[in-house]
Amino acid sequence: MPKNESLKKILVLGSGAIKIGEAGEFDYSGSQCLKAIHEDGLKSVLINPNIATIQTDTRFADQVYLLPVNPQYVESIIEKERPDGIMLAYGGQTALNCGVKLDESGIFKKYGVNVLGTQIPGIQSTEDRQLFKDSMKEAGVPVLNSKTVTNFDDAKNAAEELNYPVIIRVAYTLGGRGGGVAYNEIELHEIVERGLKASLVGQVLVEEYIGHWKQIEYEIMQDYDGNNVVVCNMENVLSMKVHTGDNIVVAPSQTIDNHEYHMLRSAGLRATKHVGIVGECNIQYALDSDSDRYVAIEINPRLSRSSALASKATGYPLAYMSAKIGLGYNLSELVNRITKNTTACFEPSLDYIVCKHPRWDFSKFELVNPKLGPTMKSVGEVMAVGRTFEESLQKAIRMLDIGNDGLVLNRANGQKFSEEEIEEKLSHHDDKILYNVAIALKMGISVEKIYSLSSIDPWFIEKIQNIVNTESKIKSSALDSPTLWEAKKMGFSDKQIARAKEQTPDSIRDLRKKLGIIPSVKQIDTLAAEWPAVTNYLYFTYGGNSNDVQIPSNEKGIVVVGAGPYRIGSSVEFDWGTVNMVWGLQENGEKNVSVVNCNPETVSTDYDICTRLYFEEITQERLLDISDFENPKGVITCVGGQTANNLTPGLAEHGINIMGTSAHDVDRAEDRSKFSAELDKLHIPQPLWQAFSNLGEAKNFAQDVGFPVIVRPSYVLSGAAMKVVWSQEELKIYVKEATDVSPDHPVVISKFMLNSLEVDVDGISNGKEVVIGAIVEHIDSAGVHSGDAMMCIPPWRLSNKIIETINEYAKKIALTFNVKGPFNLQFLINNDHVYVIELNIRASRSMPFVSKLVKTNLISLASKAILDKPLPKIPENKWQKIHNYGIKVPQFSFMQLEGADIALGVEMQSTGEAACFGESFYDALSKGLTSVGYNLPDKGTALVTVGGSQNKEKLVASIAKLKHLGFKILATEHTAEFFEEKLGDIEIVHKISEPERKPNIADLLYERKIDFIINIPSTSTLEKYVGMLDDEYQIRRKSLELGIPVLTTIELADSFVKTLEWLKTNKPTIDPIQPYDKIE
């Protein structure tokens, strides 16, 4: 079928703010979708409040709305824009769910909007558990057997029918609590009895337990004519035990044979045909490891994290092709984007092994349970390409940027466990599982034993054995050519080898190069070299002896270093920076711009963005390899967040030309004590500080200035190991932690100023001129990490005098540090005094926000600065003259993190952000809050529980306003007493820890009788760190699990209440964002 000619304008739904399970991959898929639409000359409209994305630049989309992706807002845009088609598959579960709801309420029909791609009944038959099982059976694809029971006798019969072990899932409980795996009747009895009690409806599901089965996935494309192909298959190393998002995944599958591969492939094609998939989908199977029995677990009828991975793993642009199919093309009409002359209706062949490794950030969360299981907890991932599993795995570990150089021979090596401990660790996976397999092998535990405990296929364990064996070989033998070759083929880095031999990485590198042991550059070409392919998609491997491409000397270019995996504090905004830098350089006449990155969830790793894409490690060793191969004019490290920035000094020492601010100046800013000394020279105030090398000095300083103090190491991002310390005991702990995180750099301790405002400034300088993008005010007071704080442009509590001072300081500092490119400054405002806290000479988290609101693309300006071009004349106060408010609101993913506390502190905890613009502060804020999931009720009940009289006092106005708006106020004893006296008519409720006292908060929460909660932790941050108040924690956690908003800071509570008030008499605006102003 040719392109559907009736289409003129297409609406695309994005996925909103980044959360665990819905991350940057949807910027990749949405951007490709918009690109596909644009190429066909059709108009596109995008709704997505995730401001830090490429797709919300007005580059690919004709009209961009930074609005919540929910039925109300989407309907209002449909009414306004009148699109004739809608794409639901490119914005994750958020977009899909929204689409289904819109269809159910008849909106699509009302406005004549065609769903493009998989139709609603197809979506429903994969999303609804029962419909899914039915349709799989109809397609001849087996599914898991299970039975719902309400008493033990039925459970016993069901278990006997299904055969032990069985898993018991409890209906309607929180986070799967109360369920478990039963291997026999005794265990079954215990779990079922417990589960029946925990279930609100007295029901449990008894299901076959298949945790030890293999988890295999297929990515399938299908067009309207029913042509279908499998683009990629993948195998999960940690079996069915662990959610695929938290699993270590290889592509293609490694341990299944031809029969199994094609059995599952055929089943996938049957299933998708039956369901009526149009475009892309992912089907997940469990495959018995002892027979060829299999079951289909689920189908995702949309682009997903797995499909982004499959795209990058194969070079087949799934999202783009899927969008073309949605527009009406059939598969054989589409062309393979890599060969440019063969059809897209084919199945890529790979001649490498891809290893995806999740990135967890458990250390950021207090109380969180790091065990891996059926709920996804990782915040990002990396993908490594190699020609052995060992090479891919060790590359992947380095890519994570967690301080590890591979599976073994790490800085913090040598953990010891008893046999009992290691067995426990092998059977209950946490984020260290593969390291623990290596430890077990070193302890002499057999492969079979490890397999039986861990359910990791012996093939993978044998490969880890190879790594362990190679480690001991490196240690015990001379570093001759064969040993070095073997080590490199097994994925060992120079650092690891150096550590084993007690040498320096540089000496290993020199020796290697002398022996001619250097990696080959290979293409990812979708067809395993069978045909010639002109592709710029490259990786390095030691599994080869020849390069696929050569770089002519007249193609000497610039290498832009990307940001690596998404994590807390470094997310899609740095990908936005990377991609915009590439475009900026190209627009300024640079023909050869290469990108290095390893995150499959990004736009920067789309190979059509740049001249050459290196899907590679962001490590010094690999960047030197790339430089040896490319011989570039220079390397840019200032847009890839802290990961790239940290490489600056090392690369410069090795003679690499760092383009932008010099390594020397970056170091002056990053090194806390050098930076502070510079500020003193400029007579720019900063909170009292001191660098120290021992605990004694730190203690003395803290005593002098008084607690609280902030302890922080250098060269870190988003507050890693940065702590507010309230006591001598804590000081001891955190000083050690800080020196561990950044051992080569000094640790600085400074006074933590309570009751201050925090301000961010984003700007660009070329060493002569400085452009201030905007001054951004934090709505939350200092102490809440800048990444977790709500932010506002223009500032609304700063006097003109303060704004002037900030402007002056910012310019002075940028020029003093010879900034060439982007910079970000953080200020503290205390009693009308301006203090500098931090300078980052790199792109910052807030730059997309500033750029889009002020309509000045700061990274475009930065590219000019880096190329030594004059900056365009931008009016000094342009940002102040924007007659718009922009508010950025953090998105949290606590729901996914069993046990995590949601009270905010100095460590950043949010996983993403949304930003909305409006004509007034509350116009923008109401949309911002809705975007990150707050329900803004117009009536109902609020629970208030506030610690400390100061806090209570600050909230009086807000509570009064709530009452005035007609909300019923519930409060815990002390809080109630206080507000009753001030305002009257407050109802007392009792703590969760006193269940016998009624009315009790727990009951009210379960009965959904509370619409939102204001819970300010006692005496602000103090007691959170001195000792957790368990009861408050219980309230926060329970409400979170029930989806009830909890406001944990005074500022948020105030803003929330004022927004409710504003909404009584106003309607939020729905205007598209304006394109960036053209710069000459």
Next chain:
Amino acid sequence: MVGYTEALTDPSYNGQILTLTYPLVGNYGVPDPNIKDLDGIPKFFESEKIQIRGLVVHELSHTASHWNLSMTLDEWMYNEKIPGISGIDTRELTKKLRTNGVMMAALVVSESEIDVEKIKQELKSAAHYNSERFMNEVSTKEEKIYGDDKNSVVIIDTGAKNAIIRNIRELGYKAILVPWNTSFEKIMSYDPKGVVLSSGPGDPQNCPDTIDTAKKLIEENMPTLGICLGAQIIGIAGNTETYKLKYGHRGQNKPCVNLENNQVYVTSQNHGYGIKPESLDASDFKLWFTNADDKTVEGIKHKKQNCIAVQFHPEAAPGPFDCKFIFEELKQLMEK
């Protein structure tokens, strides 16, 4: 990545040194050759032995893991005395083959320095692959009968894979495997409902007897299906011409378009020769399938008679099952 057991025992690879583009080989080991299905056909293998003369891989998995394995790939090749080499940059080798075409090669093992020039000379004087006569090697010497169904299909064995026999059995027919040079009359003496001309190695012109038989099968309107080499033989019998492709089509991911309904199928292929597209016009055949990438001939149908042929492998093993329906097409011809 998958399918080495099937590929190594495929008679079409007879006489060749095979290299695999996937770098990790042998992961799931090799199943037990003694396990047979109800008809006595080895369950997991395409013939009785390893057919290739040598194997070239990037990394051989020395340990293997699978519920169905009985030995490693290394052990299997050792037992069958077939040499192999690992540690090769097979991507680079593939690029060489794609540029220069299929070539003669030698695997040399020596404790002393290898004299490459001398080996090259020896290779030059060795019998060339194209000149080899494979039929004595790959074809059955006597008839073999599988199953006892009433109706039968004769399979002319020019190097048939077991999967072809399995598929005929699945249709509900007795399968009679006969030598490559069996005469038309002999075939008719079995009173078959249909005939399959199987896949196999080498140049179709090296099977003149089979071509003659095919001519008569077409003439007499016997329902006939040709697969791969069998398709080329049928083509020649129906006045098309064949030619040698530069480096052939080999793999499990080849898209083919069915011109009757424009559906695209992913097929398993392994052929070095093909039917000349321009020779079809003057022949008795019309084009049925084309390769979606290079538009070569992948299937033909006789303009009048009950004769169909496909260049790909509908029997799969290794490869996808998407085109199993080709056997159903034969069944329809037989039941017409």
